[in-house]
Amino acid sequence: MAATIAHGWFSATDTNRRKIATSEPFWVRALLIALAVSFFGLFLLLPLGVVFAEAFKKGWAGYAAGVLNDDALSAIKLTLLVAAIAVPLHLVFGVAAAWAIAKFDFRGKQLLLSLIDLPFSVSPVVSGLIYVLLFGTQGWFGPLLADSNIKILFAVPGIVLATIFVTFPFVARELIPLMQAQGCDEEEAAVVLGASGWTIFRQVTLPNIKWGLLYGVILCNARAMGEFGAVSVVSGHIRGRTNTMPLQVEILYNEYNFAAAFAVASLLALLALVTLGIKRFVEWRLAASGKQQAFIERGQS
Amino acid sequence: MSITVSQINKRFGSFAALDDVSLEFPSGELVALLGPSGCGKTTLLRIIAGLEQADSGDVSLDGVDAAGMHVRERAVGFVFQHYALFRHMSVFDNVAFGLRVKNRDQRPSETEIRRKVTDLLTLVQLDWLADRYPSQLSGGQRQRIALARALAVEPKVLLLDEPFGALDAKVRKELRRWLRQLHDELHITSIFVTHDQEEALEVADRVVLMDHGRIEQIGTPDEVYDHPASPFVYGFLGSVNLFHGRVDGQSLRVGEHAIDLPSHDLANDAAAVGYVRPHELQLLPDDGKTQGGLPARVLRITSSGALASVELSRGEGEGEHLEVTVFRDTLRQLGVKEGDRVRLKPQRVQVFSAESAAPLLAA
Numbered sequence: 001m002a003a004t005i006a007h008g009w010f011s012a013t014d015t016n017r018r019k020i021a022t023s024e025p026f027w028v029r030a031l032l033i034a035l036a037v038s039f040f041g042l043f044l045l046l047p048l049g050v051v052f053a054e055a056f057k058k059g060w061a062g063y064a065a066g067v068l069n070d071d072a073l074s075a076i077k078l079t080l081l082v083a084a085i086a087v088p089l090h091l092v093f094g095v096a097a098a099w100a101i102a103k104f105d106f107r108g109k110q111l112l113l114s115l116i117d118l119p120f121s122v123s124p125v126v127s128g129l130i131y132v133l134l135f136g137t138q139g140w141f142g143p144l145l146a147d148s149n150i151k152i153l154f155a156v157p158g159i160v161l162a163t164i165f166v167t168f169p170f171v172a173r174e175l176i177p178l179m180q181a182q183g184c185d186e187e188e189a190a191v192v193l194g195a196s197g198w199t200i201f202r203q204v205t206l207p208n209i210k211w212g213l214l215y216g217v218i219l220c221n222a223r224a225m226g227e228f229g230a231v232s233v234v235s236g237h238i239r240g241r242t243n244t245m246p247l248q249v250e251i252l253y254n255e256y257n258f259a260a261a262f263a264v265a266s267l268l269a270l271l272a273l274v275t276l277g278i279k280r281f282v283e284w285r286l287a288a289s290g291k292q293q294a295f296i297e298r299g300q301s
Numbered sequence: 302m303s304i305t306v307s308q309i310n311k312r313f314g315s316f317a318a319l320d321d322v323s324l325e326f327p328s329g330e331l332v333a334l335l336g337p338s339g340c341g342k343t344t345l346l347r348i349i350a351g352l353e354q355a356d357s358g359d360v361s362l363d364g365v366d367a368a369g370m371h372v373r374e375r376a377v378g379f380v381f382q383h384y385a386l387f388r389h390m391s392v393f394d395n396v397a398f399g400l401r402v403k404n405r406d407q408r409p410s411e412t413e414i415r416r417k418v419t420d421l422l423t424l425v426q427l428d429w430l431a432d433r434y435p436s437q438l439s440g441g442q443r444q445r446i447a448l449a450r451a452l453a454v455e456p457k458v459l460l461l462d463e464p465f466g467a468l469d470a471k472v473r474k475e476l477r478r479w480l481r482q483l484h485d486e487l488h489i490t491s492i493f494v495t496h497d498q499e500e501a502l503e504v505a506d507r508v509v510l511m512d513h514g515r516i517e518q519i520g521t522p523d524e525v526y527d528h529p530a531s532p533f534v535y536g537f538l539g540s541v542n543l544f545h546g547r548v549d550g551q552s553l554r555v556g557e558h559a560i561d562l563p564s565h566d567l568a569n570d571a572a573a574v575g576y577v578r579p580h581e582l583q584l585l586p587d588d589g590k591t592q593g594g595l596p597a598r599v600l601r602i603t604s605s606g607a608l609a610s611v612e613l614s615r616g617e618g619e620g621e622h623l624e625v626t627v628f629r630d631t632l633r634q635l636g637v638k639e640g641d642r643v644r645l646k647p648q649r650v651q652v653f654s655a656e657s658a659a660p661l662l663a664a
Contacts, residue, residue, distance in 0.1 A: 185385035188352055189447075193399035193454055194373040203402075207389040 051269050054262035066252075066263030074240045075248035075264070078156065082231075082244060083224040086163045090220050094171025095213065099205070101172075102179030103187065113176075119168040127165050128233025131158055154236030159244065162230040167223045174216030175209055182208055211286045218282065222275045226268060302363045302376075302457035302490050303328045304349060309358035311344055311514075318344040319355070320514035331484045331491045333505035335498060337537070341514040342494045346460050349492070350377050362458070375458075378451030378489075382463040384443040386435040392446050393431040396421055399454035421449040424483075441472040448480075452487075461493035465500065473497075477504045498538045502526060510534050529651065532658040535576045542582060542623045544575040544595075544647075545655070553652060558595050565652050572655035577647045579626040584611065586635055587642040594644035597623060602639055604629050613643070 023029070056063055066072065097116060101109060119127060133139050135152040145152060152158045186208070190200045206213075228246040235242045237251065245268055252261035304326040311319040318341045326332050334342040347353035349360055351372035360367040367375060386395050396418045400409055409417065422428040425445040435443055444464055451459060464480070465473040481504050484491055495501050501508050502522040510517040510525060510533075518530040529535040546555035548567045553560045553575045560575055567573055587596060597613040600622075604610070609632050613623040625645065637643060 185381050185383060186387055189379065189381060189385040189387075189450075190398070190402075191372050192350060192352070192377060192379040193402065193450070195398070195402040196373070199402050203398075204387055 048269060051262055051265050054258060055266040057262075058259045062259045063263050063266075066257075066260030067267065069260075071240050071243070072248060072260070072264055075243045075245050076267070078159070078243065079225050079245045081156070082160050082163050083221055085160050086167055086224045087217060087221050089164060090167055090171045091213070091217055093168075094175060094216060094220075095209075097172040098175035098179050098209075099201075101176050102182075103184050116169050116172050119166050124166055124227065124229030125233055128162050128230035130165070131162055131230075131234050153234055154238065154242060156242065158234040159231050159242060162234045163224050163227055166227050166230050167220045170220035170223060171213065171216035174212050174219070178209055178212040179205075211282055215279065215282045215286060218275055218279050222272065225271060304458060304490065304492070305359075305361045305364075306345070306349065307359050307361075309345065309348060309355045309360070311341070311348065311353070311355050317514045319348075322358070322511075322514070322516060324509065324516065324519070326490060326492060328490050329488045330506045331481070331493070331504065333501035333508045334492060334494045334511060335501040335508050335537075336496065336511035336517075338496055340511045342496075342511050343462055345511075346462055346492060346494050349458075350379050350460050351375050352379070376454070376456050378454065378456030378459045380444070380447050380451050380459070380461040380464050382466045384435070384440075384447045384467075386443055386447055386450070388435050390434075391431065392422070392427070392433050392435070392438070393418055395435070395446060396450045396453050398450065403454075417453065418449075421453055422446075424452075425449045439472075440468045441476055444468065444476065445479075448483075452489075457490065459489050459491040461491065463494055463496070465497075466495070473500070480504060502538070510537065512537075529576075532574070532576065532653045535651065535653075540579055540624055542577045542579065542625075543621075543658075544577065544650075546573060546575065547571065548573050548652070553650070555595065560595070560647055560650055562650055562652050567652065567654055573652050574655055574658040575647070575650045575652050577650050579610070579624045581647060581649045582623070582625045583646040583648055584625050584627055584632075584635065584637065585644045585646060586637060587644050594646040597643055597645050599637060599639050599641045599643060602632070602637075611637070613645070 024032075055066070058065075067076075097112070100106070101113060132153060134141055135145060135158065136142050137146065139153075152161070186204050187200050190204045195203070225244075226246060227244075228250075231244055232247060232250075235244070235247055237243060237247060239251070243251065245264055249261050249265045249268070252258075252264065305324070307323045309319050309322045310317075320341075322341070322345060324345075334345060336342050344353060348355045351367065351370065362370070362375060387398065390398070397414050400414045400417065403409075419428060419431075422431055425448060427442060427445055427449070430438065430442065430446070435446070438446065444467075448461075448464075461480075465476050468476065477500055480493075493504070502525075505522060507519065508522055508525050509519050512533050518525050518534050520528075525534060526538050529538060535541050544553065544555045544560060546553045546560070548554075548562075548565070548569055548571045549559065550569065551562055553562050553573060555575075562575070583594075585594060595615060597615045599611055600614050601612040602609055603612070607628060607630075608626055609629045611625045611627065611632070613625060615621045615623055623645065
């Protein structure tokens with residue numbers, strides 16, 4: 001109440017004066033804006049434009065040829081397959097981990113938190129190497145796998161494993177602070193009212209975290225599809241079999257097949273733009289529910 | 302439903318939240334668990350609800366041991382300090398939640414649910430808010446909805462954890478009267494936790510005073526206010542004046558003055574503290590004619606409404622501070638002003654040994 005009155009007081013008398021008091025001369029503003037815009041254009045818009053320009057250099061036909069050949073299509077399929085396995089897994093794991101960490105107290109909670117963060121702090125190349133050391137012919141399980149004729153390294157399972165590793169933290173990291181902030185009150189209220197664990201999760205917890213969850217899934221998906229380093233180490237780069245889209249782009253580029261390389265790259269760029277669009281929307285929803293939350297808290301104090 | 306807890310112990314790390322607590326809550330009563338924060342009252346309430354596990358001890362509901370009973374089987378209604386309404390559900394859906402999650406064979410039909418929820422919303426006088434969301438309600442409205450939600454499943458016990466703690470003074474006062482009325486209508490066994498002694502004394506049939514995980518006293522509001530069992534209870538239930546002295550037969554020697562004591566079991570010449578409530582000290586002008594009482598000097602007079610609070614100092618200079626509450630009219634008739642010398646006559650004294658009073662004085 002006091003704040004509103006004070007604010008009204010200032011805005012009535014001092015708006016114009018304050019505008020002058022807090023702004024810079026025209027040329028400083030112009031310079032700063034020009035600097036920011038040219039930086040933005042040079043490092044973001046230009047590269048993005050180049051990707052699409054190069055992709056369409058040989059026209060629609062060239063673009064189609066780059067995207068619709070067998071190797072490219074199999075790379076797209078593999079990328080989608082990897083994401084289709086990794087993302088749902090993290091959806092389940094992320095919710096479970098966040099639930100456990102935010103709503104319960106147990107020994108080793110801090111350790112679990114640090115472990116979830118590990119893939120963020122390790123270079124993707126090292127993440128890939130871990131799997132080479134585990135499953136390679138010289139690795140710990142190499143001989144065992146060779147004997148039973150299971151291929152992990154330089155095959156699809158290796159790519160899936162490496163992707164799962166690098167995308168580990170996204171969903172859980174997004175949910176933990178959100179669930180911690182929400183506390184356990186609503187869940188406790190629900191259990192006292194006779195709801196079963198599954199009902200509580202479905203009707204109370206999930207609706208409260210859905211936007212945060214979607215946000216985490218989007219980030220996780222973007223990374224799963226775009227991951228290069230870790231996947232590159234374990235893939236073996238076998239055309240038409242173990243190449244994901246980022247790896248396919250690299251191979252084509254190294255073969256001076258620029259139009260095809262940029263065509264595949266443009267798909268990834270497109271994916272990024274769509275992701276960004278959805279992310280903006282979800283952030284807006286999150287902010288809306290956050291505002292509602294803030295309103296509730298204000299009401300309580 | 303009656304509730305019995307016996308020999309409950311609960312520790313959080315090295316902190317003893319409950320220390321061998323045994324209590325009985327008779328059926329149909331409204332009982333207040335009263336104590337300072339950290340005294341274990343909320344923990345006890347949560348253990349009765351089953352939201353917290355005791356380290357040792359038993360809880361029995363209607364004579365049945367609750368150890369093997371899951372929270373959802375205990376048929377308790379719980380009201381949280383911060384309402385804990387489901388924020389993504391409308392008021393109607395919040396109240397209906399407990400009915401809709403029942404097993405299919407016990408679940409009422411949707412028309413039955415609608416009727417029941419409407420009845421409950423009428424009971425809490427908020428039927429016009431059925432379609433709103435919790436974020437659109439005021440604190441007082443939210444707590445009434447939370448109460449309606451708890452009552453929807455027809456609990457045998459109602460547990461309220463500082464239900465009015467987050468509300469402002471005026472709404473709090475309104476709501477506690479309303480809670481008392483509601484209890485008189487429904488006669489459901491209720492336990493509510495509070496740290497506000499006024500609230501406990503005004504609302505409850507019986508008050509349980511707790512401190513440091515132990516029960517200090519149990520009794521009706523009048524009993525605990527008029528006959529506090531310990532210095533802690535005396536100090537916690539409103540302000541009090543202390544007179545340090547030595548026992549001398551049926552009186553307490555305070556310096557060169559004496560205060561008459563009621564019957565007590567303290568030894569002669571034992572160090573003791575006399576407890577007198579501010580309204581039980583009679584204020585008399587020191588005009589030379591007044592006999593007895595303790596001399597004091599008026600420091601400040603503050604008045605609110607019909608009452609005036611007189612701050613006094615005993616002896617010279619700073620001395621010991623005392624507080625007396627009198628009607629403003631009385632004060633006017635006496636003609637006492639700030640700076641005046643007066644004499645104080647205790648109307649009612651309770652005496653405790655100095656050792657038992659020590660922990661309170663240190664706090």
